[in-house]
Amino acid sequence: MSDVSAHYDGSAPSYHEQYDSDLIWKNDEYPANYFRLQKVIEILRERGASSVYDLGAGEASPVIAIREALGVEIRASDVSPEMVRLGKDNLTKHDMDPEWLTLVDIRDMEAIKAEAAEVGQFDAVIALGVIPHVEDDAWFVEAMSLFLKPSGTLILQFRNSMFSMFTFNRLTKEYILEELMAPVPQKFKDVVAADLDQRLAVDKPPVRRREDGHGYDEILSKFNNPFELAEVVKARGYTDLSYRWYNFHPTYPMIANGIDPQEYRQAQIDLEADTSWRGMFLCSAGMIIATKAP
Ligand SMILES: C[S@@+](CC[C@H](N)C(=O)[O-])C[C@H]1O[C@@H](n2cnc3c(N)ncnc32)[C@H](O)[C@@H]1O
Numbered sequence: 001m002s003d004v005s006a007h008y009d010g011s012a013p014s015y016h017e018q019y020d021s022d023l024i025w026k027n028d029e030y031p032a033n034y035f036r037l038q039k040v041i042e043i044l045r046e047r048g049a050s051s052v053y054d055l056g057a058g059e060a061s062p063v064i065a066i067r068e069a070l071g072v073e074i075r076a077s078d079v080s081p082e083m084v085r086l087g088k089d090n091l092t093k094h095d096m097d098p099e100w101l102t103l104v105d106i107r108d109m110e111a112i113k114a115e116a117a118e119v120g121q122f123d124a125v126i127a128l129g130v131i132p133h134v135e136d137d138a139w140f141v142e143a144m145s146l147f148l149k150p151s152g153t154l155i156l157q158f159r160n161s162m163f164s165m166f167t168f169n170r171l172t173k174e175y176i177l178e179e180l181m182a183p184v185p186q187k188f189k190d191v192v193a194a195d196l197d198q199r200l201a202v203d204k205p206p207v208r209r210r211e212d213g214h215g216y217d218e219i220l221s222k223f224n225n226p227f228e229l230a231e232v233v234k235a236r237g238y239t240d241l242s243y244r245w246y247n248f249h250p251t252y253p254m255i256a257n258g259i260d261p262q263e264y265r266q267a268q269i270d271l272e273a274d275t276s277w278r279g280m281f282l283c284s285a286g287m288i289i290a291t292k293a294p
Pocket residue numbers: 004005008033055056057058059062077078079080083104105106107127128129130133134
């Protein structure tokens with residue numbers, strides 16, 4: 001499996017484009033992270049946070065936008081040297097201190113503890129797009145907690161495994177057999193597998209590779225089950241858990257290109273306002289919002 005840091009070193013130079021409001025209609029890819037950031041800012045505003053730590057902050061576009069919108073104190077870290085280099089430039093360009101962003105690997109417990117001791121605790125800790133790349137969910141939540149004040153707000157993004165129940169493709173097959181049917185005898189799974197091969201588009205989606213061998217599907221980029229991840233968060237003493245969904249799919253992705261792209265994108269954007277249970281199935285990603293114990 002390829003190295004996560006090498007993947008993000010390669011995508012760092014164009015990363016800011018997803019947060020450019022002028023490109024919402026022009027980008028080929030739906031700018032899901034733009035809408036995620038708007039939701040994060042809204043949550044932080046509602047919660048009255050005055051300081052925010054961003055774990056896996058990339059090239060700092062989101063945390064800079066948060067400070068500009070809310071005037072909060074910020075600190076951040078990331079594992080990719082190129083993200084951190086560009087992030088420092090980015091902070092400087094926005095009249096902010098480049099030292100606010102440091103190079104830290106969240107998997108390195110000693111380094112994370114040292115960083116937390118250095119920067120202290122914050123009203124909110126966010127980690128957007130990072131847990132997919134880290135094996136140990138329990139440590140990930142613990143690491144976030146180290147930076148969070150008692151009664152502070154945790155915002156933890158994850159790739160939503162439940163979305164596979166709406167994609168009718170290879171991911172649906174894998175999810176049904178490996179997760180939903182986990183306790184069912186292998187004999188039954190074999191029958192279901194053969195049946196699903198007839199019903200589902202098991203040749204889709206295409207694997208996202210890159211010429212340098214560090215494509216998104218060539219690194220660890222796992223999905224999380226929203227119920228199981230919520231249990232991990234609760235086990236660390238968090239209360240008041242809720243989900244916020246984003247990256248809505250008005251149809252399952254493989255038939256989307258049969259619809260006018262502008263109409264499709266408008267429907268995606270309109271759905272971003274939906275806060276109901278539907279997001280658990282229509283969205284490829286979500287966030288858990290929770291309050292740390294006092
Ligand atoms: C999808 S990007 C998101 C960046 C930023 N949070 C945003 O919302 O734009 C994921 C980021 O997590 C960082 N990352 C991945 N694994 C990490 C780790 N073990 N420790 C720290 N950062 C990590 C990557 O380098 C990358 O910048």
